[in-house]
Amino acid sequence: MLAYIVRRILAMLPVMGIVVVFVFLLVRIAPGDPAAIIAGDYATPENIQKIRVGLGLDKPIHVQFGIYVMNLIRGDLGRSLHSRLPVRQLIEQRLEPTVALAVSTLTFAICLAIPLGILAAWRAGSLIDRAVMVFAVGGFSIPVFWLGFLLIYAFSVKLDMLPVQGYVSFRQGFLPFIRHLILPTVTLGLVYMALLARITRASVQEVLQSDYIRTANAKGVHPITVLFVHALKNAAVPVVTTIGVGFALLIGGVVITESVFALPGLGRLTVDAVLQRDYSIIQGVTLIFSFVYALVNLVVDLSYTLFDPRIRY
Amino acid sequence: MNRTGRIRPLAGLLVGMLLVWAGQAAGQTVRAVMDTEVKYLDPHWTTADISQVHGYMVYDTLFALDEKGQPQPQMVDTYRLSADKLTYTFTLRDGLKWHDGRPVRAADAVASLKRWAVKDAAGQKLMARAASLEAVNDKTFVLKLREPYGLTIRTLAKVFSYVPFIMPERYAVQNPSKPFEGEVIGSGPFMFAAKEWVPGAKTVYVKFKDYVPRKEPASYYAGGKRVNVERVELVVIPDQSTAVAALEKGEVDYMQRPHVDQWPLLRKNPNIRVYQSDVLEMHIHPNHLAPPFDNLKGRQALMLMVNQEDYLRAIAGDPENWRTCYSYLGCKGWLETDAGADLLKKPDLERAKQFLAEAGYKGEKIVVMAPSDIPTTNAASLTTAAQLRKLGVNVDLQAMDWGTLTSRRPIKDPPSKNPGGWHIFHSRSGYEEVKDPWGHAPISTACDKAWFGWPCSPRATKALEELANVTPGTEAFRKTLTEYHVALMENIPYVPLGEYYVLAAYRKDRLSNILETPLPLFWNMVKK
Numbered sequence: 113m114l115a116y117i118v119r120r121i122l123a124m125l126p127v128m129g130i131v132v133v134f135v136f137l138l139v140r141i142a143p144g145d146p147a148a149i150i151a152g153d154y155a156t157p158e159n160i161q162k163i164r165v166g167l168g169l170d171k172p173i174h175v176q177f178g179i180y181v182m183n184l185i186r187g188d189l190g191r192s193l194h195s196r197l198p199v200r201q202l203i204e205q206r207l208e209p210t211v212a213l214a215v216s217t218l219t220f221a222i223c224l225a226i227p228l229g230i231l232a233a234w235r236a237g238s239l240i241d242r243a244v245m246v247f248a249v250g251g252f253s254i255p256v257f258w259l260g261f262l263l264i265y266a267f268s269v270k271l272d273m274l275p276v277q278g279y280v281s282f283r284q285g286f287l288p289f290i291r292h293l294i295l296p297t298v299t300l301g302l303v304y305m306a307l308l309a310r311i312t313r314a315s316v317q318e319v320l321q322s323d324y325i326r327t328a329n330a331k332g333v334h335p336i337t338v339l340f341v342h343a344l345k346n347a348a349v350p351v352v353t354t355i356g357v358g359f360a361l362l363i364g365g366v367v368i369t370e371s372v373f374a375l376p377g378l379g380r381l382t383v384d385a386v387l388q389r390d391y392s393i394i395q396g397v398t399l400i401f402s403f404v405y406a407l408v409n410l411v412v413d414l415s416y417t418l419f420d421p422r423i424r425y
Numbered sequence: 426m427n428r429t430g431r432i433r434p435l436a437g438l439l440v441g442m443l444l445v446w447a448g449q450a451a452g453q454t455v456r457a458v459m460d461t462e463v464k465y466l467d468p469h470w471t472t473a474d475i476s477q478v479h480g481y482m483v484y485d486t487l488f489a490l491d492e493k494g495q496p497q498p499q500m501v502d503t504y505r506l507s508a509d510k511l512t513y514t515f516t517l518r519d520g521l522k523w524h525d526g527r528p529v530r531a532a533d534a535v536a537s538l539k540r541w542a543v544k545d546a547a548g549q550k551l552m553a554r555a556a557s558l559e560a561v562n563d564k565t566f567v568l569k570l571r572e573p574y575g576l577t578i579r580t581l582a583k584v585f586s587y588v589p590f591i592m593p594e595r596y597a598v599q600n601p602s603k604p605f606e607g608e609v610i611g612s613g614p615f616m617f618a619a620k621e622w623v624p625g626a627k628t629v630y631v632k633f634k635d636y637v638p639r640k641e642p643a644s645y646y647a648g649g650k651r652v653n654v655e656r657v658e659l660v661v662i663p664d665q666s667t668a669v670a671a672l673e674k675g676e677v678d679y680m681q682r683p684h685v686d687q688w689p690l691l692r693k694n695p696n697i698r699v700y701q702s703d704v705l706e707m708h709i710h711p712n713h714l715a716p717p718f719d720n721l722k723g724r725q726a727l728m729l730m731v732n733q734e735d736y737l738r739a740i741a742g743d744p745e746n747w748r749t750c751y752s753y754l755g756c757k758g759w760l761e762t763d764a765g766a767d768l769l770k771k772p773d774l775e776r777a778k779q780f781l782a783e784a785g786y787k788g789e790k791i792v793v794m795a796p797s798d799i800p801t802t803n804a805a806s807l808t809t810a811a812q813l814r815k816l817g818v819n820v821d822l823q824a825m826d827w828g829t830l831t832s833r834r835p836i837k838d839p840p841s842k843n844p845g846g847w848h849i850f851h852s853r854s855g856y857e858e859v860k861d862p863w864g865h866a867p868i869s870t871a872c873d874k875a876w877f878g879w880p881c882s883p884r885a886t887k888a889l890e891e892l893a894n895v896t897p898g899t900e901a902f903r904k905t906l907t908e909y910h911v912a913l914m915e916n917i918p919y920v921p922l923g924e925y926y927v928l929a930a931y932r933k934d935r936l937s938n939i940l941e942t943p944l945p946l947f948w949n950m951v952k953k
Contacts, residue, residue, distance in 0.1 A: 143825070143828075143829040143832055143833065144826075144828040144829050144831075144832045145828075145831060145832035148828075148831040148832055148835070149827075149828050149831060150465065150470070150471055150473075151471055151472065152471045152472025152473045152476075152586060153472060153831075153852065153866075154472045154546075154586055154858075154865075154866040154867075154876070155471070155472055155544070156544075156546075156866070156874075156876075157835055159544050159602075160835075162601075162602035163470070163602060163603075165602065166600070166602045166603040167603075192624070194464040194465060194624075195464050195465070195466075195624040196604055197624060202624060205623050205624075206623075206625075206626075257664075261666055261667075264666075264667060264670055265670070268670060268674060269670050269673060269674065272674070275674075275676060276667060276670045276671045276674050276676055277662055277667050277668075277670075277671050277676065278660075278671075278676065371663045371664055372664050372667055373667065374626075374660070374661070374662040374663065374664070374667055374668075374671075376623055376625065376626030376627065380625060380626070380663065381625055383663075384462070384625050387798070387826060387828060388464075388828065389828050
């Protein structure tokens with residue numbers, strides 16, 4: 113197992129290398145001039161050029177790439193072209209809200225989606241099953257931003273139960289932390305929940321047709337035990353795969369949710385960096401997200417061994 | 426009484442005191458939603474409005490404009506002009522201090538002005554006439570000119586980018602092509618709380634307790650800058666609906682620029698007051714180097730196709746939100762004139778078609794760049810495309826974000842020679858900017874040294890230079906102004922599309938004494 117883990121981590125290196133080259137070139141090929149954006153509307157071409165030189169953007173692209181890679185090897189993600197703050201510092205500042213949102217969304221989605229999916233599979237063809245599927249289709253179809261606005265209108269503006277926007281760190285109080293996360297979590301979690309519920313239902317429904325389930329029922333095993341111990345464990349592999357693949361969905365959703373609810377997270381940092389052509393931040397955040405995604409896939413693959421003892425690395 | 430009996434009341438008192446303190450601290454914090462984030466801490470590095478907002482918080486200026494548009498001393502206590510109008514002697518006010526406690530010196534002012542003038546157009550014009558600018562002692566500095574320049578004080582009182590903020594000499598002597606390195610230390614009424622800065626999310630300023638305001642009351646950007654709150658947090662809420670909901674719920678106290686579609690909602694709320702903070706003017710910028718707009722008839726065709734009311738309705742909705750304006754120099758301002766504006770006042774599509782044909786237009790694609798991420802500018806772009814199509818023009822409307830547009834507009838070649846080339850883009854200018862043609866870059870007619878579009882009119886350029894040296898309010902001033910405006914109308918550097926209002930909104934149950942300036946200012950403001 114350890115050898116497998118080491119092999120997978122080493123395999124991530126060329127992947128990260130490709131990401132580094134690809135993102136570096138892509139942001140520079142895309143139209144837009146960070147020097148012009150920084151200089152502002154009324155800057156003269158001479159002033160814009162001075163800014164370009166000051167930022168090192170006038171150097172040949174291969175020189176810029178060389179400087180970037182050398183810094184990367186030293187663990188330096190560079191400095192924001194706009195604020196001139198280290199990219200690492202900016203990412204660290206914004207990490208907590210994004211991690212909090214991602215974890216709360218995952219927890220919310222998994223805790224609700226799996227029981228719903230199991231219930232739908234258990235009562236396949238019934239009204240409950242249809243209701244869960246309608247919910248799944250609806251949840252997947254509703255635009256995240258639209259749902260966010262709806263929830264803000266209902267629970268913040270009209271009912272005055274929850275805050276409209278912003279983020280409060282858990283260090284400043286657990287209750288305000290949770291209150292500020294509820295609406296963004298539900299907004300983003302609904303999409304994820306819909307996807308997970310469907311996959312869980314399909315997977316559990318297939319397992320419920322198995323001989324060992326029939327045997328367990330015949331032996332008089334309690335239905336809850338049959339569902340959550342025998343069926344779920346055997347249906348877990350596709351569900352866990354979906355959780356891992358859905359992580360990419362989560363990252364995309366985080367960007368929109370953070371904008372709607374004004375959460376100062378990595379998603380907003382990325383959007384702002386793209387609009388402002390802040391190459392350093394775009395490169396840094398993309399690298400981080402790629403690394404985390406690769407790590408999530410590794411964890412998902414390793415978790416298979418927990419659910420299926422036949423899988424060994 | 427036992428020990429517990431003694432402790433409980435004390436604990437209760439302590440908790441009560443803490444709650445009162447927390448309430449007071451929260452009550453003395455103003456939370457304001459800004460149009461964009463504070464990204465740049467050096468206001469001499471960029472023309473971005475938000476950097477000037479930051480600048481006004483932490484820095485101060487030698488002069489500033491009052492509500493009548495007249496320059497007033499700010500950091501300057503007194504100043505003298507020699508009889509030959511060539512030497513200005515400035516003396517700084519007593520009690521000016523930097524945020525690190527050091528006194529403000531004349532040398533700081535000299536270095537700051539030199540740094541500012543490297544990039545600012547109006548500053549460049551001033552320094553081109555300067556023989557020397559030197560500190561005489563810690564409180565006095567002297568500007569010696571080679572020729573009289575009537576706009577000297579007005580230039581130093583400039584309130585839009587680049588504002589001549591004064592910073593410590595050790596920062597001001599750094600390369601102006603890069604942001605200065607070091608802490609943000611100013612002498613303004615607020616201090617920048619660097620440790621609490623989250624770029625893109627929140628910027629915090631705290632009251633500078635050692636700031637000595639002028640004695641007179643605040644007036645526009647001038648007068649006494651009395652700070653009545655302890656702390657100001659500038660936050661960014663990217664989504665307009667969310668920002669308005671936050672204002673309605675009281676999670677924020679002030680909103681800089683709600684979109685026009687939010688105004689009816691804000692106006693209906695009994696706890697919110699909206700006020701007109703600025704007037705903006707939208708323009709069509711033709712590429713003077715690209716046919717058919719390299720021909721005056723082509724640009725006149727653009728002017729004839731414009732019905733300002735149609736544009737303003739698209740940009741700002743109801744008529745109460747805008748006004749037509751046929752002046753290049755702003756309406757209801759000190760330079761208002763509509764001399765020579767006949768083509769603009771009387772739209773005529775048939776005549777426009779004829780002029781376009783006379784300009785040599787034969788059906789080639791006309792590239793209109795439309796920034797889809799700026800609603801008002803995009804609305805103007807779409808209206809222009811529609812109007813051009815009515816003239817039978819083959820329009821290539823290219824939607825893009827503003828960042829892409831700014832990277833393409835320096836391209837001088839027409840689209841037939843360069844795929845990145847363009848014929849038309851739109852932009853807007855603030856009210857203070859259009860009233861200052863010496864500093865308003867888009868109206869420059871300096872040919873290849875002009876702003877994007879490259880209008881070329883030696884006649885207008887000369888008239889503007891002459892206007893700088895004529896005393897306002899005189900017959901000579903009126904004649905020169907007329908000559909200048911007629912020259913502009915006969916060159917058409919851009920087509921003015923009228924003026925529309927910008928509103929700001931705040932919780933009137935919490936805030937009062939707000940200065941109604943184009944850039945939000947947080948002194949004078951009181952929080953209940």
